[in-house]
Amino acid sequence: MKKIHQHLRQLLVNYFSLPSDAVMELPRITMLGDLHVYIENHQGIAIFKNDLLRLNIPNGFIQISGSSFKIKMMLPEELLLEGKIEHVSFLSKE
Numbered sequence: 001m002k003k004i005h006q007h008l009r010q011l012l013v014n015y016f017s018l019p020s021d022a023v024m025e026l027p028r029i030t031m032l033g034d035l036h037v038y039i040e041n042h043q044g045i046a047i048f049k050n051d052l053l054r055l056n057i058p059n060g061f062i063q064i065s066g067s068s069f070k071i072k073m074m075l076p077e078e079l080l081l082e083g084k085i086e087h088v089s090f091l092s093k094e
Contacts, residue, residue, distance in 0.1 A: 025041060025058050026041060027041045027062055034066075034084060035083075036072075037064055037085055038078070038080050038081075039055060039062060042055040042062065042078075043056040043077075050069055051067050051069065053069060054091075055079065060090060061091040063087075064081060064085060066084045066086040067086070
């Protein structure tokens, strides 16, 4: 059933030219150099430390590593992280 929903969402994106991040529930990540990361469409914080942030997303996690992390702004599905950003990666829930 989940595969059918994903397929229908992909058809909506392709046929109607809708933004894929909104329709497919994909995160949008915007970086300003290595100082700020703005993440939209996440599903909450899994881990937050001075050098690690892990956010829940539908298929796993977004993991950001670095140092001197501070959450500058947080809304239900948006987050602005400040610090020295060294690595951004996607992790599956397996």
